[in-house]
Amino acid sequence: MASAADIGIDLGTSNIVVYVKGKGIVIRESALIAYDRDVDKVRAVGEEARQMLGRTPGNLSAVRPLKTGSITDYVLTEQLLRYFIQKAMGRRGFIKPRIAISVPTRLTDVERRAVEEASYQAGAREVIIVPEPIAAAIGSGLEVTRPVGNMVVDIGGGITNIAVISTGGIVQAVTIPYGGDVFTEQIVRYVRKKHMLFIGEQTAEAVKLRIGNASTGGGEQTAAIRGRNVVTGLPNEVTLTSTELVEPLMDVGEKIADSVCTVIRQTLPELAGDISQRGIVLCGGGAGLRGIDEIITRRTGIVTLTAENPASVVAVGTVRYPEVMGEL
Numbered sequence: 001m002a003s004a005a006d007i008g009i010d011l012g013t014s015n016i017v018v019y020v021k022g023k024g025i026v027i028r029e030s031a032l033i034a035y036d037r038d039v040d041k042v043r044a045v046g047e048e049a050r051q052m053l054g055r056t057p058g059n060l061s062a063v064r065p066l067k068t069g070s071i072t073d074y075v076l077t078e079q080l081l082r083y084f085i086q087k088a089m090g091r092r093g094f095i096k097p098r099i100a101i102s103v104p105t106r107l108t109d110v111e112r113r114a115v116e117e118a119s120y121q122a123g124a125r126e127v128i129i130v131p132e133p134i135a136a137a138i139g140s141g142l143e144v145t146r147p148v149g150n151m152v153v154d155i156g157g158g159i160t161n162i163a164v165i166s167t168g169g170i171v172q173a174v175t176i177p178y179g180g181d182v183f184t185e186q187i188v189r190y191v192r193k194k195h196m197l198f199i200g201e202q203t204a205e206a207v208k209l210r211i212g213n214a215s216t217g218g219g220e221q222t223a224a225i226r227g228r229n230v231v232t233g234l235p236n237e238v239t240l241t242s243t244e245l246v247e248p249l250m251d252v253g254e255k256i257a258d259s260v261c262t263v264i265r266q267t268l269p270e271l272a273g274d275i276s277q278r279g280i281v282l283c284g285g286g287a288g289l290r291g292i293d294e295i296i297t298r299r300t301g302i303v304t305l306t307a308e309n310p311a312s313v314v315a316v317g318t319v320r321y322p323e324v325m326g327e328l
Contacts, residue, residue, distance in 0.1 A: 005100035005128060007088050008319025009081075010135070011115065013066045013104070014157020014181055015285060016046070016080070018088045019315040026088055028311070031157075033063045033076050042076070045083045050202075068177045069106035069159045071114060078118035085122040096125030102135040102318040105161060106175045130321045132314060133163035133170055138324050139317030140281045140307040144168055145324065149271030150278060153260060153296065153304075154314065155286030157181045162259055164267050164275065168325055172267045176259050178252055180286035184208055186248040192230060195238045199227035208289065211242040214253040215291030246291070253292050257299040264300060279303040285311040 010017040011031075018027035029046035036043050038059040044052060049062060065077040081101075089097060099119050103112060112129050119127040136154040137144045144150060147167045154161040157180045163173035187204040191197050203225055211221040221242040229236040260280065264272055280302050282293055287310040296304040307313050 004323045005319045005321070006097035007085065007099045008135075008315050008317075008321075009084065009088075009099065009101045010132075010314040010318060011066065011081075011101050011103055012156050012285075012314075013064060013069060013159060014179070015311075016084050017312060017315040018084055019312070019319045020088055021319055025312050025315060027084060029084070031064055031066060031080065033065060033080060035061050035063045035076070037061060042079055045080060064158075066104075067158060069104035069175050071107070071111045074114050074118075077114065078121060081115070081118045082122040085119065085124070089123065096123065098126045098128070098322075099124040100128040100130050100318045100321050102130040102132045102314050102321075104132050104156075104159060104175060105163070105170070105173055106159070128322055130318050131170060133161045133173060134165060134168070135314045135317035135321060136161070136283045136307075137163075137165050137281070137317065138320050139313030139315070140283050142281065148278070149267065149274030151260075151264070151275045151280045153256070153280060153282050153284075153287075155179055155256065155282065155284040155289075155292070157285060160256055160259070160284070160286070162256075162263050164263060164271055166271055166274075171271060172263050174259055174263055176256070178255050179284075180208075180289070182252050183212065183214075183249055183286065183289060186252060187212070187245065190245070190248040191225070191227070191238070191240070194244070195240075196230040197225075197227040197236055197238055198230060199225060203227065207240060207245075208249075211240065211245065212249055213242045213246055213290045214249040215294040216243075216246055217291075217294075249289065250291070250295065253289075253295040254299075256292070257296045260296055261299055264302075276302055279305055281305055281307055283307040283310040283313045287311075 008019040030050035032049040034044040034049040142150045164171045293304040
């Protein structure tokens with residue numbers, strides 16, 4: 001039976017999560033690069049680049065090398081991977097590590113080869129490309145090698161992968177351009193329209209994590225935020241409530257639920273019956289938003305559960321993929 005990989009990387013469009021065998025999650029950072037257009041040079045990567053958002057001069061651009069499940073810049077993707085792989089390896093590092101990387105199902109064969117080559121360039125001995133939904137299912141503890149239907153809804157930053165898995169393969173799947181970033185954008189738009197206040201992405205993200213709710217119920221919570229008044233252009237502060245955020249966040253949640261229903265309708269009856277009994281598993285960073293599970297349960301009539309540590313399961317499943325699939 002094959003052993004687990006040395007390093008597992010969840011190559012998300014918004015965040016990179018790295019799991020090292022024997023250590024656990026060692027990196028969880030933004031998939032951003034701060035790029036200096038004037039001198040054609042990368043200035044910062046990951047969390048350091050995220051901290052620059054909204055605070056950089058005009059010559060610096062915040063770039064996501066992967067967007068909506070596709071590679072937008074091959075050169076920067078290689079630099080991004082090299083940075084995280086070398087950071088995970090540390091000073092002593094591994095002797096040419098065996099690296100497993102989960103990628104969105106939307107990636108083309110050319111893009112997959114680009115990820116593979118970038119990993120070899122960064123020092124990998126062996127590279128294993130893992131379909132993201134299968135990694136999510138393995139990391140969530142589902143028995144993916146058995147001939148039964150499992151359904152995972154992996155809500156990432158830029159995209160959501162919805163898949164039915166059986167006997168180690170993806171039977172039915174769809175990738176939609178709605179994820180945690182869209183929830184954040186909805187808050188930015190709502191605050192500007194309702195409270196006449198410009199706020200940045202980092203402020204909206206903090207609000208989402210603190211009081212965000214995509215469904216009714218759960219108790220009232222509040223958060224004071226500061227931004228720039230739309231009319232005067234001067235700093236101002238408003239207080240948001242979790243109740244008022246339900247409407248803009250529920251809209252995105254309903255779109256995700258629509259796609260879940262579509263995948264179920266396209267699934268073989270036997271597998272759909274398995275899913276009805278076993279439930280739907282939510283994972284990914286976006287699964288942490290309150291109320292998403294309630295929306296999907298209401299729309300499908302199937303119990304929907306959120307995986308433990310949902311933002312980590314893809315990285316965990318990625319590193320275990322060779323070991324689990326060796327059982328087939």
